[in-house]
Amino acid sequence: MKLRSLAVAVAMSGAVSGLMLVSSVDNTAQAQETFEWKMVTSWPKNFPGVGQGPERLANLVEEMSDGRLTIEVFGAGQLVPGFEVFDAVSEGTAELGHSASYYWKGKAPAAQFFAAVPFGMNAQEMNAWLHYGGGLELWNELYDEFGVDVLVAGASGVQMGGWYNKEINSVDDLDGLKMRMPGLGGEVMDRMGVAIVNMPGGEIFTSLQSGAIDATEWIGPYNDLAFGLHQAADYYYYPGWHEPTVMFEAIINEEAYASLPADLQAILRVAVRDINADVLDEYTARNNDALETLVNEHGVELRRLPDDVLAQAKEHSADVVAELAESSDMAQKIYDSYQAFQEKVVDYHAISEQAYYNARNPEGDTSAE
Template structure:
């Protein structure tokens, strides 16, 4: 072999080796992240989502990316999760976007819209209807990347310490209800109070509030809300689902190699479905326990309350849509998608439910479902 050819081969080999070492170094580099949530640590359902996320990411990345999960108040208060991620105090957060309505009012569209889309429909809009792109556009100025990370399904209408027989019975009630639903209720004469989940029970028990909504039977039983109020109302018109969110700090996200980004994205998508599956599996049994073991009075919200809530909801949502150019585009995308999916679901899901259970029968031993 010619001398210069030999030098060239050696040089090439050295370059290849150097590249290989660099690639291996990147592959071996580890990342330790902090995850902050708005939920009590290890709380059933929504609080388990972040724990599952951390576990999945560690397994899938073979320990290259580890995530330490902090419950509300452990590192930052539950309502400061967004700021913590935006500022880089934590690399990732798990919460619900309507808590940030003070910073980005249009964020409420991505959590829960009264009489809006349910979990199945929201997932379709977010992932195949342009919703997620709009959500990220909204969070861009805060340096946050966002993904859907769980859903509650249709929530309950709330716990009341007195019976509600008409709209008049709502006047002057003090109630914990976040987001657009809270805005609607305040226009119906309710004094709305906001607080993180961990403070609800004591507030209800002490009489600081007269009513609250939290999530649904599985979580409400875990919080012991039946010990503080006896009337449990449905349906949760204000939250046809709550979509939970995983927020990632942009700089932290961009530092990850492509394979870890893909792992994180896939793990979050897994958690998104898993949280909803758990709620669907657990809610009915928890409701039966509340009714049969704790003598909770299950009640349907009166028709006039639902009709009035629906009327006011349309105005409240429209007002939010008019609040900015981006809010207008989000609303247009959301409402167009809802119209189409409602149309299709009328002859699919809804028609099937009606065929399967034409009388809407439920079988809780002592439930008064009238």
């Protein structure tokens, strides 16, 4: 009996060792497996700021993974048009996309809350809401039905009010203008008598120069100078009430993400988080120099939007945002979270950020004129 028991024990030990060996081999094989992904974007290839962010993301992921995960980046129109990025990732044509969520308002209207809300939260506040206020969880919940996950992948900071081919002295001067402005800001301008035209960034200059549109907003001085918009319009207005920031998104095909080993999933998440900060840092560093070039070297007329334009825009914005919130239960859920967080952060920033700005610059914004 003792010998039989010993034989059984040895056999069982060998079986367990075999299973452990097989498991070890499987894990090693998975760790050595390589993945080649495609990333489609809504931006011109290697465009400063928003276009270079995806390139840096791809390089960072390849370096961190020691080449086990490589990402080929495609600019708008190279693999799919800029406005078809979401579909390409959802359908698996590409594993990864970089864009802005307000482009998908036809599919998921509430997605606009995650890109830019007129007179809403800035980049610092949006990042806080998304990462620590439940916003990112809601964003992923919204995208669940499309088979994509989302991570925050950059921010523009406060944008400019736009380029115009005519002087804007009052809200009446907006009536009948054709303007490129996406998202909720575009809906607000539509209610102010502006004919809104949507187009990818790569089409803006030609449309403005040819007269197909009378005005446009893009991002800010750094990108506007790169596009040469000063060659197509004379007047450059601020502030960018319509986009106190645009939050850029990395959208990931769920099945592709699930196929990655856990360490590559973590590498991807960490790399996207790094790029999220890096894109905003770059815009903050580059915009002022670009603005000085536009004004001092190219003679651009920098103007503040008239008070009545801002007042009417704010009034219409409240209506547009409220109507979007009421459009579905999910939209209301997102808006309630957004609004509650904004109320809290505005209260705190009144005695922190805003109070500091006022103390640093007692003359307000007159120094910009």
